[in-house]
Structures are given as C-alpha cells and as structure tokens.
Amino acid sequence: MKSVSIITVNFNQHQVNLDFLNSLKQNPSTYDVEVVFVDNGSREEFEQEYKSVYPELIYVRSNINLGFAGGNNLGIKKATGNYLLLLNNDTEITSTTIDVLVNEMESNAEIGLLSPLILYYDQPDIIQYAGFTEMNYLTGRNSGVGSMQQNKGQFDNDSRITGYCHGAAMMCRRTDLDHVGLMADEFFLYYEELDWCERFRRAGKKIWFTGETKIYHKESMSVGKESAIKTYFMTRNRMLFIRKNTGLLNTILFSLYYIFVACSKQIITYLLKNRLDLVKWTFKGVFWNLTHSKNSKNLGFKI
Secondary structure, eight states: OOEEEEEEEESSOHHHHHHHHHHHHHSOOSSEEEEEEEEESOSSOOHHHHHHHSTTOEEEEESSOOHHHHHHHHHHHHOOOSEEEEEOTTEEEOTTHHHHHHHHHHHOTTEEEEEEEEEESSSTTBEEESOBOOOBTTTTBOOBSSTTOBOSSTTTTOEEEOSOOBTTEEEEETTTHHHHOSOOTTSOSSSHHHHHHHHHHHTTOEEEEEEEEEEEEOSOSSOOOOOHHHHHHHHHHHHHHHHHHSOHHHHHHHHHHIIIIIHHHHHHHHHHTTOHHHHHHHHHHHHHHHHSOTTOOOOSSOO
16 A cells, blocks of 8 residues: 655644644544654654654654755655655645545656645635746746635636645655655755755656645735745745756846846835845845855855
8 A cells, every 4th residue: 555654844833733733633544644743943842742642653853943945854854655745734634635645646647746725724715725827937926826715616626737836735756756856955944845846847747736635724814924034035045946947048137137126126115114124134135146056055044
C-alpha cells in the first residue's frame, strides 16, 4: 500500500499545533500515514504533550529557526512515505483530504505538485485558494483563482493545471525529488513554494489543483500585520524569485520596473503611514539582491 508522510513546521504556536494534530487524528486515511513534526527553533518544547495527542508522531527538533523552506526540508529528510504532504500547522484537514490527494496523484503521473481547495477557517464559506494564474515575469505578479469568493461548490468537481500550488498544503512524490531537489532554503520565508513549482515545471511535471477536497486555513482574511521581517523578505524574495527563474534580459527589465515603480510606490505608501522603519527594510531587500548572488545563503536579516 502507498504511504503518506505529512510534514508540518512549528514556530511558537502551541495551541495551533494541538488543534492540527487533533484534526489529523479525527480524519484518518485509508493509506498508511506518518506525521513528521518539525519544531523549528521554538522557545519551548512540548514533545510529550504532542505525542499524547498523536502517539506515533515523529518529532524533529531544530535549535534554530530554519525558515519555512529549511524546516520543511528537514522534515522531508526524516520522512519515509511514497507521497509527501506539506501542511501548515495552522490548517485543519477534512475526512477526504489525504485520500483524494493521493488518488489524484495516482491517477495522473504527470502531476508534480498538488494543492486542494483552501477555505478560511474563521469564515469557512470564503475561498482563499482555488489555484493561481501564471506569473507575469516582468512585474513578478500573479493572482489567485477564486480568492475571496463565496464557496458555493463552484470548484468541487474541478481538477486542473494551475499556475502555482499553495504553500499551506502541497503534495508531491518522493521519487520526483531525485530530479527536482528540496526547496531552496535561501528564500527562508515567502516565494519558496513558487520557486519549487517552477522547478517541478522545468522537470516536466504539472502543477495541479483539485477542488474535490478541501482544508481550512487559520490565516486571517485581512492582509496581515506589516512588520520588518515580512517587508524585508517579501521585497527581497520577489526579486530573488525572478533572478532564479528568468533570463538576464527579463531580470534587468523586471529590476527596472521593480526598483523605480513598484518599490517607489511602496515606499511612498509607508511614508504616508509614517512607517519609516519599513522604508528601511524595503531598501535592504532590494540592496541584498544587488550585492549577493542568487544562490547566497546569507539572509541579510537577523532572525
């Protein structure tokens, strides 16, 4: 029988982790499932408490925060399943999630990465993700399919190619990683799953969405709190993503647009909000790209 490794990464979210593990326990699969829990440099450890909820839990501890990509990569190295399901710890699955995702992969060997329909946990009738459009490489922008729509079942029977998977829930085959490799941990936070999708595509695989199952995500429907770390890595990694996935000419054209239009507009917005601290981190995100190679492991930010 095919086996599935569920990999999740935690950074200081104790109650969220308990809810996540209970969700997995209450929604078993017909496939063999192991759960790899990566504690990614959290202040406190709750290994025994988590194992009291999910006794078979494979608990992996990192003494430092490796970021989203690095934490998942650590979990992938410990996993033994034929299929790897990367799930955010702030998600809760449904009774069909695991089986439908595996069955989709089994029915189509061309699928490389697969994500389900994602609904907001706090407003479960609102769609967060039903696929992504292709990337405009000159602007580094794309958009969400179905984002913020009311869920009326319009995607329930939808199974198709999409631009990108969603980092909150992605399944792949272990054998594909022999050709694609792990996620690029130099991103640390943001854009790493988009880069991974690009690499799967270059390896001849398809990026896929299915609405035949769903999960619930506890991420806020609002844009979210602006912070130094978010501003820096969103700025830095949007540019890094283009550098790693397009040619020299496109990178030059994108950089001109990004620095003189997109970032300038963002800086004006921050100035109007009296957020001079975020202006600094916007500059730092751009400057990192001008002074580091696209494969540099230097984050340019003290975590």
